[in-house]
Each structure stands twice: as C-alpha cells, then as structure tokens.
Amino acid sequence: MQDNSVRIKDVARVAGVSTSTVSRTLTRPDKVSRHTRDIVQAAVQETGYRFNHAASNFRKQRTGTIAAFIPNIANPYYPDILSGLAAGFADTPYTLVTVDTAAGQEAERLARPYFDKRRADALVVTAGSLAPALLTAWRADGQAPPVVEIGEGPDPAQNPRVSIRNAEAAAQAVAHLVALGHRRIGFVNGPQSYTSAARLAGVMGGEDARARVTWTTSGPLGFAFGQSAAREWMGLRDRPTGVFCATDVLACGFIGEVMRNGLRVPQDVSVIGFDDVEGMAYLHPALTTIRQPRFAMGQRAAQMVCELLDTPRQELGGQELGETVMAVTLVVRDSTGAPPASSQDDRGVPRARQG
Amino acid sequence: MQDNSVRIKDVARVAGVSTSTVSRTLTRPDKVSRHTRDIVQAAVQETGYRFNHAASNFRKQRTGTIAAFIPNIANPYYPDILSGLAAGFADTPYTLVTVDTAAGQEAERLARPYFDKRRADALVVTAGSLAPALLTAWRADGQAPPVVEIGEGPDPAQNPRVSIRNAEAAAQAVAHLVALGHRRIGFVNGPQSYTSAARLAGVMGGEDARARVTWTTSGPLGFAFGQSAAREWMGLRDRPTGVFCATDVLACGFIGEVMRNGLRVPQDVSVIGFDDVEGMAYLHPALTTIRQPRFAMGQRAAQMVCELLDTPRQELGGQELGETVMAVTLVVRDSTGAPPASSQDDRGVPRARQG
C-alpha cells in the first residue's frame, strides 16, 4: 500500500493507462477525461504514490527554489520579512532558502552561486545584502534568474521592487519630534547605503527641519553603534533634545546607554526609532517608532516572484511589475515627549550655549 | 566561452573523452589519470562549464537539502543556531532550508512534507518546533530522512542530539541569586515542554533551593508573557526579590514592565535570564543571564548531519553519534545584585508576611 518505490509508472500500470496520462492527471487534470481521472486517482490512492518534486523540477529545468538574501539574520528586522515571504510561497511549489550574506561580506561565496538558473528560479534581495554593483553585474550574466528587490535601491528600479518611502518616513519621524517642541534634533544613521541616504535626505528635507538638525552621525547597524552614538551625544555641548535613530536596534542601544548614565527617556531626551521591531514595545520606555509593514512587504515580494515566474516570456516580465510602495505608520509610545523645560524657549536655530 | 547550455557531454567532446571520464574527473579525481584530468580541466575552463547540482542530486537520488525546523523565527534565540548550521554546511554540498513551524501549530502542513527522503536528505529539529510524538511517528515512516535534534527532548535520545544540561543550568541561575543573598526566589518558566520541565526540575532541584523558590509561573515564550509575569509578580504579597526567567525574552518583558511601574532593577528586584540573546547586554540594566553556545550548537548539529550522511549504511548511524552536551556560562551583568535591605534579614524559609 505504501512502498517507498511507487513511481508514476506503477500508478499507470495499476490504472491501466500510460504514464503520460498519469502525469497529466496530476499536473493538468483538465486535460484528462473525468473517467480516466477517477481511475488514475483511485490508483494513486491504492498504490500510495507520492509525487517526486525533484524529478519533476529536473525535467522542467527548474529548481523549485527561491533564494532570499539578507544582510544579517541576527537583525530583528528580518524575521517578519522572512515570515511574509514564507507565507507568500506557502501555497506554491517553491521552497524558500534564506542566505545570510553578512552584509555583503560573504556575498561572493554565498550569494554568487545562486545567480544561476540551475540553482534558483528567482531571487529576493533585500537592501544591504548585496552591493548594488554586484547585483547589477551578476544579474547581467544571462544565466541569472529574475530578482525581486525589497527596500531602497538605485532609482529607477532595475527589477521589480517593494519598498517604502524612506525619505518621507524619516521626515515624518523628525516632524514628530518637532511637533513635540524639539528644536535641536539629532539623527543616528546607518552605514552608507541607498537606505541611509534616503533617510538622511528625508531628515534634511524641509527648510526648517534642516535648521533643527544639529547633529548627525552614522555607523554600523546594531546595538553597539547605538551605544556609541549615545556616548557621542552625551559629549555634545548643546545636546539635541530629540534623537531620531534610523533603526529600532540603534535606538535601543542608544536608550540603554543614556539611561545607564542616569538620564531619563523621554524626560531628558526623546528617542524615536524606525522599523517597529518585535519587543521594543515591551521595553521601558516603550519605543516610539515608524512601523514598516515588513510581513506584507515580504508577502508582496513573494507574490511578485510568482507573477514573474508564472508569466511566460511574453513581455519583459520585470519592468511591468514595477515597484510596490508600502505605507509606514508612526507608532507613538513612551520614548518621545516634550523636550526638557530648560530648552523649551529655544526657537529656530539652536544657540551655541545652553541657557 | 560561456554559454548557458554547456553540459558534461560538451566538455567531453572538447576534451576528447567520454562523459564518464568528465564526471569522474569532477567528482572523484583520483580515479582518473593525471594526464586525462588535466585535459578535462582545461576543457572545463574553455567551455565555461558549470556543474549542475540538480541533475547530480537527481541521479544520486538525493536532494542536497537539509531542512531545519524552528518554532518561531521571530524569537532571537534562533538566529545564532541558524548561523551555526549555515556555517556547518558552508563547505558541503548541502543547502539549508529553514522552516518556521509556528511552535508546531503548522507542523502538519509545513514540516510533514519534509519527512520524505525525496524532499530532504536530513532534518534538524530544534526543541519546540515539533511535538515529540509527531517526530517519533513521522520518523518511523520509513521514508523519513535521518534527524538530528537540538535541545532538550525525550530521554534517552532517539536521534543524535546536541543539547545543554538545562536542569543544571537552571540550578546555576538560582544559585547565583542565592549567592547574592536572595531568600525568596521566583521562576518564570516557558510553556510545558521537555525544556521547561528540565529547567523547573533544576530550579526545584536542591533541598534548600526548593525552599527558597516561593513563586513560579509559566506561559508562552515571548515578551508579552514576561510582561504579564511581572504584573503577577507585582501583585504578590511577599514578592520574591530575585526572579529567574527561563528566557532572555521573558526577562526583558519582565524588566520592562517592572521598571515602567517605577521599580528598579536590580535595586528592587534582581532578574536573571537564560540564553544570552543578542542585544540584552545593551539594555539598561544589562541583563545577567546564562549563555548557551548557540552558534556552536548549530555548527555541531550540522557536523552530525554530515557524519550521518557520509557514513554508509554500515551501522545504525544515529545511535552511535549519541548526544553532544555543551557547556553553558553564567554571564553576570547588571540586572542582578543584592536583595533590597528590607529583606536582607530573611533566612531560610521565607516568612509569610514581610517585616
């Protein structure tokens, strides 16, 4: 009843039809008459046949694999993206393979092999996982499978992409601080990248926002740099009263260090993060942040991949899918508030000395 | 020079040998004469041939895939495990596929398909990702690939396993609190599982430790339950002065809520976590915890998988590999300290009313 060596030909024998018919019954039931279909299905039951994806994929010259590159799996930004991708591929025949490129450090060794149609049917590359130049070069190889990008990247997009408006979102974060009355604002940015450039542009965007941003710094994503940014901030003469961190993780490291030094958040300094990563709502203070719909972004990317793959080579495939831009949300929690009283009087351009 | 349609037979033609020879040159160079090998390798260069793993795997009736099941990818416990696994498989022909089983909720749909040699060459199942009963049942299927377990599980181990001594480690955490002078100790445990049972056993292990544990609770892993545990704790009459949380995430949620209510850590309550998850060292206060060597555990598991797969069916394979037990480390940071003065006098069995 359920031997491990049941093949399509065994089913065919039992059903008294050819393997072609069994194959068709399994993959395109509409091409087979109702009668035959029933017979074959009964035979499948009787034999305990289980479909062999590997063989099918091989014959079809596909892999059934989608590779997703992420810069650092330890960064809590990615789990939701991956869940979204997984959800998006859940009812498809595709298997998701996640590759941590160590922020691109190991890209040559780990990612390069996937730029080959025989290794993956499509690729999902998240911002920061691969130098854009490498992506372009490898993508041009001819052997490369289609790619879908997630996050900020070169404009216009070379591939279908799902993203957010980083500049606008960053501006929104700054606006939140300004609305609370902050007149000296700091910005802790991530390392040089399209993403950080966009966010910086957003922060510096408005005439009057720019005047209020008195301090910016940038460094590697991760708690450690949040911590050093806090140290830097503490050493400042006219400390910004509101600090926007380009990432919740940075914000978390920043807040921890600031509090360790006896300062209070938001009484002494307001901090707003970005991403709305898991857990930050449970800290004290709960982190105010800009939420990215990461799950939905992953899911949408998966959907794009499927469209790309289902669409026969009729058109350029990629170009038509274009870019899906998702909305972010300001999530106000407890890490932002009015600036300390001593700086309440400040207006416009910050003064050189604190009152 | 580099067409996408270069196959082994093209290389053979260019080299003037048979495909068998090319294949052997590629996979078992020692079976080919030095002379021929050079010729073939030159032909490989010239043609730009790239090996087709899918075809190779298919012919060899393997998949080249190792599936790893984890309960929840959003839990910061797993990234390091996955990195370790990835590192362990880095120089092997295996591809790691990560499957989030939603704590086993979706196991039937997501994990079951992999219990089939045609889907994966081996499985890595982490504690909590799959009900042990399902694992046993599916494993017995005959079609199932070998599995390696990570974490606590049924004793004796049915499969090769890498683990830590959860009971001892938990006892160590309690001992740390006791050594600091705590006489009323609380334990916030995870949901019912082999892991939580072992930790509870450890907590309750010693005669005198048991007397000191005045409160235990258990619930789902995650920040939210850490928070509710804190609320529960705050409502207690004779609050434990030291609390051991079975997970850093629980500890984090616990501390956040406690501080939000104006209490200080460790001045008012000491909290020790478990795992040493990323980021917890940057919080305020930095979390004292028991470190699990997660990366090494993943790496060791990968190594076991390879041994299992390399070893021909000569012996039972699994049984001989047994269990690798790794050492944990107490990492003392700032979330634990002496109990508050008001409870310093407490000795031995806690009193019913606070002095």
Next chain:
DNA sequence: ATCAGCACTGCAACCGATTGCATGACCCGT
C-alpha cells in the same frame, strides 16, 4: 456520406549527470 475539428491518450525522447560492467592496455611473477 464525408471530412474538418476536437478531445483524449499513448509513444518515446528527453532533462544531465552517474555508475555497473565490459574492454583494453600494461605489469608482474613464474
């Protein structure tokens, strides 16, 4: 009655590497 058109099914080649078995060359001991 005839035939185009359609629906269904079978035949057999095919995806690309692997490998058991056969072959031929050559070596060695007796």
Next chain:
DNA sequence: ACGGGTCATGCAATCGGTTGCAGTGCTGAT
C-alpha cells in the same frame, strides 16, 4: 610467454516525471 591482476576509460542504462507529436474515435456541418 602466459594467466591473473590493476588501472583507466568507455558504453549505455538509469534516476522519475514531462511533453511534442501522432493516432484514434467521435461530433457536427455540409
């Protein structure tokens, strides 16, 4: 010089579905 052994290599079947093409039978229109 011959039988047995070793080494290197080639032949061809094989892994398990898939699919282009051809064949069969039936319907409906003329």
